[in-house]
Amino acid sequence: MPFWHALIAEWEKSWQLAGITPLPRITLTPADQKGTLTLNIFPLLKAFRGDAQKAAEAVLQPLTGIATAEVIKGFVNITFTPDFWRAFLSAVQSAPQAGYTHLSFGQGQRLMIEYPSPNTNKPLHLGHLRNLCIGESVSRLWERGGATVVRANLVNDRGIHISKSMLGWKKFFAPATPQTTGKKGDHFVGDCYVAFEKAYKAEVDALIAQGMPEEEALVKAPLFQEAQALLQAWEAGDPETLALWREMNGWVYEGFEATFQRLGVRFDRTYYESETYLLGKKIVEAGLAEGIFYREADGSVWADLTDEGLGKKILLRRDGTSVYITQDLGLPT
Structure with missing residues (x-):
C-alpha cells in the first residue's frame, strides 16, 4: 500500500x-x-x-x-x-508486515560496486560526491535485496597530475604541511596543484607569445618538463621522489577519509593504480611483441581501434611512462 x-x-x-x-x-x-x-x-x-x-x-x-x-x-x-521522512522510514523499518521491506531480488548474488575513483592531486569535487551518493545508494539497495556487496574504491594515485601537485609543493609551498597551515590534507594538496597549473599556464602563454605553436608550448614549458622528469624519477623508483609521493598522498588520504566518514561511506577493498600500472605495462609490452599494438617513430606505443570506431589510443608515452588506459589494462588482472 x-x-x-x-x-x-x-x-x-x-x-x-x-x-x-x-x-x-x-x-x-x-x-x-x-x-x-x-x-x-x-x-x-x-x-x-x-x-x-x-x-x-x-x-x-x-x-x-x-x-x-x-x-x-x-x-x-x-x-x-x-x-517527517525520518519518522516514516523508521516506521517502515519496524513494520515489515506492511510489505515495504520484503526484498529478495539480490538473494544469493555477490557483486562488486566500484566508486568514486578519486585522484590524489586534489580534493573530492562535486562529481565525486555525486558518485559517492549513487554508489553507496546502489550498494545499500542491493544489500537490502539480499545480495553480498563488495564496495571498492580505485584510487588514481600516480601519473603526471600527481607529479604536478608534488612539483607545486616543492616550488611554491615547501616546507608547509596541512598541519602547519591548519588545512584539510586533500585541500592543501589541491592548492599545490592549482599553483602549479597557474604558473604552467603563464609559461605556456609566454612561449605562444614568442611564436611557438600551442601544442609544442604545452610540452616544452619548463614546468611541464620538470613534472615529466619527476614522473620518470617516480617510475624509476627514486627514493626521494617516492618519499615525497607517499607523504603527500598520505595527506590526501586523511582528507578523503574525513569526507567518507562524514557521509557514512565505507569501502571493503581499495585498489591503487600505482599497484596496477606495472601489470598494464607488461600487457602493453606483450601486445607490442605480438603485433597487437604498434610503436610510433617517437617511441610512443599505441592501439589502433579504428575498426571498432574508437580511433587510436596511446598506451605508453614516448618517454615510456604510462597513461590512464595503461593502468586500466592492469586492474582486471
Missing part, C-alpha cells in the same frame, strides 16, 4: 474533527510541479467563498510534517520535512 494511503486515513480524521467538509481529494503531485502530494480543495471553495488561500490554511492547520505548501488555484502542492 503506498505510504500516502495511511496518511490520508489520519488526515481525514483530523479534518472531520476540525469540521472540514467535503474532504479534500489527495493525489501524487504532477511531475512538472514541485511537491510530493497534491490536495484538491476545489470542493471546499464554496464554503470559503472562493478564497483558495483560506481554504488551504484550514486544510493544512491540523497537519504536521509539512515543509512547503504552494496554492495553485484549487490545488495545494505539499512537501514534507526531513523529520
